[in-house]
Amino acid sequence: MTRPAGPPPSDAHRQPAVPDYAVVIPTLGRPSLRACLEALARTPGPLPSRLVLVDDRNTLDTAGHADPRARGLDVPALLSPVTTVVSGGGRGPAAARNAGWRAAGPVPWIVFLDDDVVPGPSWAEDLARDLARAGARTAGVSARISVPLPPDRRPTDWERNTAGLATARWITADLAYRREALESVGGFDDRFRRAFREDADLALRLLDAGWDLAAGDRRTSHPVRPADRWVSLRTQAGNADDVLMTRLHGRDWWERAAAPRGRLPRHFAVTGAAVAAACCTALGRPRAAAVCASAWLAGTAEFAWARVAPGPRTRAEVAVMAATSVLIPPAACWHWLRGLWVHRRARPMARQHPAGPPPEAHPARARTSEPVSS
Structure with a gap:
């Protein structure tokens, strides 16, 4: 036509x-x-x-x-x-x-x-x-x-x-x-x-x-x-799709597709520090818990600032970045682990x-x- x-x-x-x-x-x-x-x-x-x-x-x-x-x-x-x-x-x-x-x-x-x-x-x-x-x-x-x-x-x-x-x-x-x-x-x-x-x-x-x-x-x-303010948290579900891509195309698909790697290794480190702090507290080891909690706080603060610094830095934006920066690392890790299970038998x-x-x-x-x- x-x-x-x-x-x-x-x-x-x-x-x-x-x-x-x-x-x-x-x-x-x-x-x-x-x-x-x-x-x-x-x-x-x-x-x-x-x-x-x-x-x-x-x-x-x-x-x-x-x-x-x-x-x-x-x-x-x-x-x-x-x-x-x-x-x-x-x-x-x-x-x-x-x-x-x-x-x-x-x-x-x-x-x-x-x-x-x-x-x-x-x-x-x-x-x-x-x-x-x-x-x-x-x-x-x-x-x-x-x-x-x-x-x-x-x-x-x-x-x-x-x-x-x-x-x-x-x-x-x-x-x-x-x-x-x-x-x-x-x-x-x-x-x-x-x-x-x-x-x-x-x-x-x-x-x-x-x-x-x-x-x-x-x-x-x-x-x-x-x-809405929680959109960045929902997008972490894409980590499961990254697992599927690795199953289908191998570990070099990131380079072939020119896809940015993201912060998943850092998210695992930050989440691991939080889990370790909780475990040390439960085991009655306050000094080790304090060290792990400090590592979690430092990692979370670095992540939040990396998102706040290039933005408008309004009160609403800073509040959203602070809240979601606490939740995103464990959410990203959870979706990646979920992807390992869901796509464990995926074939091209x-x-x-x-x-x-x-x-x-x-x-x-x-x-x-x-x-x-x-």
């Missing part, structure tokens, strides 16, 4: 032919979805042949529904004719994206967007160029993500956490994947139930299968969504087509996130 025809473009501004593509957006019905769809409808260039909204609210039935209004989803008029809504069943973003691309039909490219991003003003035109430049072995083309931060103050801990998406590799906030490549490796791994590591897992499996991944030129904004997904991608007509290149632009 294309937008209403206007004057023919000059040769200097003529767009390259773009392969047919579908857009898949998993959603929990957040208000940000409307801003995402409005930006998608405004941008000049070829519209998607299909827009698949995957409603992942687990309170709804699992049957598909063609009418977005029946799900309470507001879709701009320009996109309504190509929009289909299916249910994800509340199984998380990986399963939701699988449901979406499989419902999109036989289109060669699937563009995954999050429901809280805003495509740039020339997004569709830039996407056309990104896909037209992709080689036969290119499985995916990522966008350039920006995270707007407050201009008049230092960002909070949660805002800084979100800002890390701007430099993350292979994030599906805006990433176009070739359908053939998705089919060859079986799509996303449904065992990743949170919006964490499921994108890196897919990218590593594609690279291992011989595909390339590239960086495109289109731009997408990822605003910081509202969050089997490839659907072991032959891999088609051969290239030019000499082999390193399979990295190389830009598609000249």
